[in-house]
Amino acid sequence: MSETIVSLRKVVKHYTRGKQDVPVLDGLDLDIAKGEFVALMGPSGSGKTTLLNLIGGLDSPTSGEITVAGERLDRMSSGQLARWRARNVGFVFQFYNLMPMLNAQRNVELPLLLTHLSASQRAANALAALTLVGIADRAKHKPSELSGGQAQRVAIARALVADATLLVCDEPTGDLDRKSADEVLHLLQILNREHGKTIVIVTHDPKAAEFGSRSLHMDKGALLDAGILAA
Amino acid sequence: MKYLPLLWANLWRKKTRTIFTLLSVVVAFLLYGALATIDDAFENPQTGLTGVDKLITTNKFSLTLLLPFSDVQQIAAVPGVAVVTWITWFGAYYQESKNFVFALPIDTPTYFDLHKDEFVVSDAEMAAFRNTRSGVLVNSALMKKFGWHVGQKLPLHSTIWTQKADGSLDWTFDIVGTFAVKDPTQAGQQASTVLFHYELFDEGRSFGKGQVGWFEERVVDPSQSVQIAQKIDALFANSPNETKTQPAKDFAMSFVKQFGDVGFVLRAILGAVFFTLLFLTGNTMMQSVRERTPELAVLKTLGFSDAKVVGLVIGESLLLCLLAAVVGLAASYALIPVIRTVLQGIVTSPWLLPHGLGLAVLLALLVGTPPALRAMRLNVVDALMDKR
Numbered sequence: 001m002s003e004t005i006v007s008l009r010k011v012v013k014h015y016t017r018g019k020q021d022v023p024v025l026d027g028l029d030l031d032i033a034k035g036e037f038v039a040l041m042g043p044s045g046s047g048k049t050t051l052l053n054l055i056g057g058l059d060s061p062t063s064g065e066i067t068v069a070g071e072r073l074d075r076m077s078s079g080q081l082a083r084w085r086a087r088n089v090g091f092v093f094q095f096y097n098l099m100p101m102l103n104a105q106r107n108v109e110l111p112l113l114l115t116h117l118s119a120s121q122r123a124a125n126a127l128a129a130l131t132l133v134g135i136a137d138r139a140k141h142k143p144s145e146l147s148g149g150q151a152q153r154v155a156i157a158r159a160l161v162a163d164a165t166l167l168v169c170d171e172p173t174g175d176l177d178r179k180s181a182d183e184v185l186h187l188l189q190i191l192n193r194e195h196g197k198t199i200v201i202v203t204h205d206p207k208a209a210e211f212g213s214r215s216l217h218m219d220k221g222a223l224l225d226a227g228i229l230a231a
Numbered sequence: 232m233k234y235l236p237l238l239w240a241n242l243w244r245k246k247t248r249t250i251f252t253l254l255s256v257v258v259a260f261l262l263y264g265a266l267a268t269i270d271d272a273f274e275n276p277q278t279g280l281t282g283v284d285k286l287i288t289t290n291k292f293s294l295t296l297l298l299p300f301s302d303v304q305q306i307a308a309v310p311g312v313a314v315v316t317w318i319t320w321f322g323a324y325y326q327e328s329k330n331f332v333f334a335l336p337i338d339t340p341t342y343f344d345l346h347k348d349e350f351v352v353s354d355a356e357m358a359a360f361r362n363t364r365s366g367v368l369v370n371s372a373l374m375k376k377f378g379w380h381v382g383q384k385l386p387l388h389s390t391i392w393t394q395k396a397d398g399s400l401d402w403t404f405d406i407v408g409t410f411a412v413k414d415p416t417q418a419g420q421q422a423s424t425v426l427f428h429y430e431l432f433d434e435g436r437s438f439g440k441g442q443v444g445w446f447e448e449r450v451v452d453p454s455q456s457v458q459i460a461q462k463i464d465a466l467f468a469n470s471p472n473e474t475k476t477q478p479a480k481d482f483a484m485s486f487v488k489q490f491g492d493v494g495f496v497l498r499a500i501l502g503a504v505f506f507t508l509l510f511l512t513g514n515t516m517m518q519s520v521r522e523r524t525p526e527l528a529v530l531k532t533l534g535f536s537d538a539k540v541v542g543l544v545i546g547e548s549l550l551l552c553l554l555a556a557v558v559g560l561a562a563s564y565a566l567i568p569v570i571r572t573v574l575q576g577i578v579t580s581p582w583l584l585p586h587g588l589g590l591a592v593l594l595a596l597l598v599g600t601p602p603a604l605r606a607m608r609l610n611v612v613d614a615l616m617d618k619r
Binding site: 056099 | 237240525530536537538615
């Protein structure tokens, strides 16, 4: 049995909208093994993104236990969570969320500003990450000068550069054409298979889910099943 | 330092806005540098008597109070005083009150002895001046300004002195020559000067006879200036006309100061400038941070703590204000020699730079703190919602 990297037990998450208490996740249990590529699917409002935020340490549960990479996230303060995120997790967003005034290499270097690496080491590591995702030749280009697929590769390089063990991706292909989407998904698959990265993606795209090793379906704050896909 | 490229890039995110904000802060610090220097000169006018070869003796209490002409004998008798001359404020304009003319009745022999080598006057024109009772020597810049020429009559209206003959305030002179000033730093101060004979003035005026505005002295040994000034003032201590002897360089500032509390006016202007700047720059910073809400959320997502995000926003504010302050203060340093041509005795305070930079830091903290706190309180999940 593989080592579990993500473990959720009886996780409840409620949001407050004005005076209303809105339940999003209701006593959810989940285990993700190290090296898995999990696709989270489900209709809008089913709680996928909330679950992803909890796994990524961006949000805290109302109750329940969340253990990721051996640490209890539900017990951490926001400062501790920030430090934990810097060490353990990389994020990829639908709209890339790159800094528009920085070139690709500087964008990728951002997480390394939180380390003690020298400027030259940061630059070298950023370039290595860009090389890994196949976009080193666009290192000096700003996001506005990149196509959607290229920008998403830069975002993936940024997620990888600090050597995160876990990548959480929120609809990483939602803003891309089919060809670019397939290229990005193929890249994620390589990172999973050849570099051992654990990946959790939220997607509406069944084709995207096919690239994963397991797909999870959510509805109304609960997991419906846990199908294992062919690796 | 590793955050500098990020701060720099953020600063130039909206180039036009940053340039206009920078310019407004630069102008504010240029004003600060210039006005603070002038204010300092007024508050601490004593540039030092030591080494000064020219002194000016005025009434201790006000420049507008006259001194007895008879004092000149006692001042001249003070050991170390080489020459004494006397002058009175004539308060004149040409045709309209906006055409101010710095007309001075002078005792010709002592005045040009005291100021020897300072004026350029041709021998012929100097001779004509000495020989013409109603003659005037006019600064060549003033001649050019009003299109006057040698040989013409010059009517001047005094705001103070009525004539004994008819009670009129209008005096008529003959332009017999022009003069130029050798020292370019004096050129501005002397640009409106007209010199005429004290005898004509004293005999023609209807009141104030035997009284003068102030005395000017040149000392033999500049290293003795302090003692000589003290001796002159001691001569008239406890008399009805006590005196104040100061370096000639400080006289222009004393003259301006009699019109009001210059320091208060300067500080009020600076206060208004910085108060306005506070809102202008503060609003720019607030707007800039509001626009970058999703980007700040991404930084937090990547692991930047609340403190680091606060530091980045404050750092950007510091970069903006310090950059502008350095440029503005440098420009004010360049401006000070120009001011010195009008107000002698102005020196650049060694405290100007540290005070200016301190003010820039204070300004940066004041304008940077509200947006920094906003960035700190930013909820990552909510902020990312718009961009996902």
